Amino acid sequence: MDKKGDRTVGEKYREYDAKSLEKLHKVQKNMLEDFIHVCQKHGFPYFVIYGTAIGAVRHEGFIPWDDDIDVAMLREDYNRFCGVFQEELGERYSLLTPEIDKRYACTVTHIQKKGTVFVTEGSKHLKCEQAIFMDIFPLDYVAKEEKKRSRQARKAIFWGRLLFLSGTGKPSIPTKGILGTLYKGICQGIHLILAGLRISPRWIYRQFVKASTRYNTPEERSEYVTSFEYAGCLKDMIRKEDIFPLQTGSFEGIEVCLPKCNHEFLTKIYGEYMQIPPEESRVNHMPLQLDFGEEERI
Numbered sequence: 001m002d003k004k005g006d007r008t009v010g011e012k013y014r015e016y017d018a019k020s021l022e023k024l025h026k027v028q029k030n031m032l033e034d035f036i037h038v039c040q041k042h043g044f045p046y047f048v049i050y051g052t053a054i055g056a057v058r059h060e061g062f063i064p065w066d067d068d069i070d071v072a073m074l075r076e077d078y079n080r081f082c083g084v085f086q087e088e089l090g091e092r093y094s095l096l097t098p099e100i101d102k103r104y105a106c107t108v109t110h111i112q113k114k115g116t117v118f119v120t121e122g123s124k125h126l127k128c129e130q131a132i133f134m135d136i137f138p139l140d141y142v143a144k145e146e147k148k149r150s151r152q153a154r155k156a157i158f159w160g161r162l163l164f165l166s167g168t169g170k171p172s173i174p175t176k177g178i179l180g181t182l183y184k185g186i187c188q189g190i191h192l193i194l195a196g197l198r199i200s201p202r203w204i205y206r207q208f209v210k211a212s213t214r215y216n217t218p219e220e221r222s223e224y225v226t227s228f229e230y231a232g233c234l235k236d237m238i239r240k241e242d243i244f245p246l247q248t249g250s251f252e253g254i255e256v257c258l259p260k261c262n263h264e265f266l267t268k269i270y271g272e273y274m275q276i277p278p279e280e281s282r283v284n285h286m287p288l289q290l291d292f293g294e295e296e297r298i
Contacts, residue, residue, distance in 0.1 A: 027116070122286065132292075246259065
């Protein structure tokens with residue numbers, strides 16, 4: 001799974017018609033506003049990240065072809081947010097993790113808009129309900145010691161990939177030829193073994209969270225935090241003091257929070273992120289089904 005924004009791995013783009021993408025952006029903007037309202041009400045620090053952070057700086061809104069919202073929180077703030085979610089947002093939205101719905105075989109937490117449908121190329125194998133969403137990335141501390149840090153990342157990445165394969169035996173594999181066929185066969189075999197042993201996505205997700213949060217105690221944690229959802233988690237780690245105090249930016253007319261060192265963070269991940277990428281390098285979720293439900297009137 002590649003990072004959101006301008007980075008591309010293989011074929012990762014499918015164009016929307018202009019009207020649908022505009023409506024999708026309006027729904028997601030409303031979702032972001034509701035999320036921010038709850039965070040401000042309860043004092044939960046958050047910040048936009050990845051493609052949404054690029055959009056805020058480069059476009060003061062969505063990257064024109066992007067189709068989701070990305071926000072991040074420290075793990076303790078994420079847990080507090082999840083604790084008030086149902087009371088504050090449960091009427092209009094649902095929270096999706098494997099802990100909540102064991103059919104959801106993915107590490108990334110979704111806030112979903114009830115009454116809508118949004119199925120993508122990457123999620124078509126999932127058996128859970130899928131709706132227009134925004135992503136929340138809890139950030140965890142990495143270990144102080146280099147060896148422990150590498151072990152922590154390897155374990156989290158292993159469990160994250162196993163979680164994905166528990167949901168499908170046919171992941172998108174860009175490798176061609178004999179090697180690609182071999183990789184596909186291995187993935188299908190792992191999927192069948194997990195299904196045969198009745199190992200649920202929920203159990204695997206708990207192992208992923210355990211590995212990710214292993215060094216969150218004050219005695220063992222370093223000054224760095226990261227999102228362990230991606231293979232580049234150690235490359236993309238950031239010092240907590242480079243996040244706070246947060247700065248503000250504009251996103252579709254909304255005041256949003258950004259890391260203190262947002263430019264340095266985005267540069268480390270994406271390089272020259274202020275340059276508009278060529279069309280062949282653009283990325284989105286490759287939509288398959290999009291139904292706005294009652295939001296059709298937007």
